[in-house]
Amino acid sequence: MNADVSGRLLDAVKASDELGVERSLALGADPNASLGRTHGSALAFAAGNGDLRIVRLLLKGGADIGTSDPRILSPLRHAIKGSHPAVTRLLLEQGALDREPADPDGVLADALSAVCHVPQAPALEIVRMLLAHGAHPQPGSRASLVGAVELRAAPAVARILVEAGDDPNQRRGDGTPVLVLSARRGDTAVVDQLLQAGADVDAVDAKGWTALMHAVERDEQDVVSVLLLAGADIEKANADGVTAKELAKGWQRKRIRILLGERVVGMDHAQIPRSVMGIRATGYRLAGDHGTFGRWAQVLGHAVKDLGSEEWETHTGRSVDSAIALVRRFSGEPQPVPNASWYALDVTADELSILRAALLELAYGSPGAMPVDVSRDEIIDMYEELDRRIN
Missing domain, CATH: 1.25.40.20 (Ankyrin repeat-containing domain)
Structure with missing residues (x-):
C-alpha cells in the first residue's frame, strides 16, 4: 500500500x-x-x-x-x-x-x-x-463489585453490577467480603444495596470480623444502623472472642452503644484488641469568608447570652470566659489566605467544641429565642454540618 x-x-x-x-x-x-x-x-x-x-x-x-x-x-x-x-x-x-x-x-x-x-x-x-x-x-x-468498592464508585455502579448478576457475597483475594469492605469505607448506600441483594450480613473476614464490628470500630453510625436493620448479630464474636458491643465499649462509642440497645452508657471502657488506629485532631484550621465567621460569632454570643453564665457552664461544661474569647476571635482574627479567596483561623479542638456546644443547645435544647435572622432549622443545619466535619 x-x-x-x-x-x-x-x-x-x-x-x-x-x-x-x-x-x-x-x-x-x-x-x-x-x-x-x-x-x-x-x-x-x-x-x-x-x-x-x-x-x-x-x-x-x-x-x-x-x-x-x-x-x-x-x-x-x-x-x-x-x-x-x-x-x-x-x-x-x-x-x-x-x-x-x-x-x-x-x-x-x-x-x-x-x-x-x-x-x-x-x-x-x-x-x-x-x-x-x-x-x-x-x-x-478483581471481582467487579470488589473493584467498584475499592475504587469508591458511586452507589449507582454497585446497583448496576448487582442487577447484572454480580454476587453480593463476593470476596477480595484475601477473603474479605465486599460487604465488609463497604462497611469499612462508610459506604452506607452500597452496604444497603448489597444487603437488599442478599449479602450475608454476618459474613466474616479472615480474622472473624463482621461488617458490624468494623463499622462500630470506625464509628460509622449510619452503616451500623443499616446493618442492625438487616439483622446483624450483635453477640457474634470474632477470632479474639470480642463482640461488636464490647468493641463499642472499648472505643467509648456512646452513640453506637445506644444503637446496639444499651439504655445507660457512660465513659466506662473495656480492654479490646483493635484493628485500626484511633485519630483525633487537637487543632483545626477554619476557612470561610467574613460573613461566615461573623455568623458563628453571632450564634455563639447569642447562646451565651440566652443561657446566662451559670446555665451555660452547667449545660456545656465550658467557661463563659472561653466562649466570649472565641466570639472575639471569630470577629477579629480571621486572616486572608495567600493565593486564595477565603479567610482562615486556627483554633484548638477545645475551642471548636465550644461552638459545637452552643449550636447543640440552640438546635435541641430548651426552646428559646434564636439569633436575629437565623431560624432553628438553620441552626440545626449548622450543627449537623460541623458535627459531620469534625467527627
Missing part, C-alpha cells in the same frame, strides 16, 4: 477530517496504519476521540477491530477510556469484545475505572453495555 497515502490517512484521522479519511482509503491507504504504541491504530485513535463516522469508515475499509499486541490498547478500550458510548456500542456490535487479548485487568475494569475517576452518565452507560454483552472480570483480576 502507498505509504504517502497512509500518512495522509493518519493526518486526516488526527484532524477528525471525515472527508480526508474517505479519500485516503479510496486511494489505497492502509486502514490499519499505526500512530505508534501510545495512540495505537488509526481505528483506536478515532475510537478514543469518539469520531463515530470515521470509525465506521475505517471498519468498512477493513480496519482490524482488535489488537495483536496486549501492550497496546484496542479500539474498544480507547473508546471506553474516552467515555464514548456510541463508538463503544458500534465496536461491541462488531464483535470487539471477542477480540480482546487475555488481560488481567479487562475491559470491564477499564469501564469501572472510567466511571469512578470521571463520573459521567456516558461512562455509566458503557458499564451497562459491557455487562449486557457478557463482559466479566478476567481470571486473576
Whole structure:
C-alpha cells in the first residue's frame, strides 16, 4: 500500500477530517496504519476521540477491530477510556469484545475505572453495555463489585453490577467480603444495596470480623444502623472472642452503644484488641469568608447570652470566659489566605467544641429565642454540618 497515502490517512484521522479519511482509503491507504504504541491504530485513535463516522469508515475499509499486541490498547478500550458510548456500542456490535487479548485487568475494569475517576452518565452507560454483552472480570483480576468498592464508585455502579448478576457475597483475594469492605469505607448506600441483594450480613473476614464490628470500630453510625436493620448479630464474636458491643465499649462509642440497645452508657471502657488506629485532631484550621465567621460569632454570643453564665457552664461544661474569647476571635482574627479567596483561623479542638456546644443547645435544647435572622432549622443545619466535619 502507498505509504504517502497512509500518512495522509493518519493526518486526516488526527484532524477528525471525515472527508480526508474517505479519500485516503479510496486511494489505497492502509486502514490499519499505526500512530505508534501510545495512540495505537488509526481505528483506536478515532475510537478514543469518539469520531463515530470515521470509525465506521475505517471498519468498512477493513480496519482490524482488535489488537495483536496486549501492550497496546484496542479500539474498544480507547473508546471506553474516552467515555464514548456510541463508538463503544458500534465496536461491541462488531464483535470487539471477542477480540480482546487475555488481560488481567479487562475491559470491564477499564469501564469501572472510567466511571469512578470521571463520573459521567456516558461512562455509566458503557458499564451497562459491557455487562449486557457478557463482559466479566478476567481470571486473576478483581471481582467487579470488589473493584467498584475499592475504587469508591458511586452507589449507582454497585446497583448496576448487582442487577447484572454480580454476587453480593463476593470476596477480595484475601477473603474479605465486599460487604465488609463497604462497611469499612462508610459506604452506607452500597452496604444497603448489597444487603437488599442478599449479602450475608454476618459474613466474616479472615480474622472473624463482621461488617458490624468494623463499622462500630470506625464509628460509622449510619452503616451500623443499616446493618442492625438487616439483622446483624450483635453477640457474634470474632477470632479474639470480642463482640461488636464490647468493641463499642472499648472505643467509648456512646452513640453506637445506644444503637446496639444499651439504655445507660457512660465513659466506662473495656480492654479490646483493635484493628485500626484511633485519630483525633487537637487543632483545626477554619476557612470561610467574613460573613461566615461573623455568623458563628453571632450564634455563639447569642447562646451565651440566652443561657446566662451559670446555665451555660452547667449545660456545656465550658467557661463563659472561653466562649466570649472565641466570639472575639471569630470577629477579629480571621486572616486572608495567600493565593486564595477565603479567610482562615486556627483554633484548638477545645475551642471548636465550644461552638459545637452552643449550636447543640440552640438546635435541641430548651426552646428559646434564636439569633436575629437565623431560624432553628438553620441552626440545626449548622450543627449537623460541623458535627459531620469534625467527627
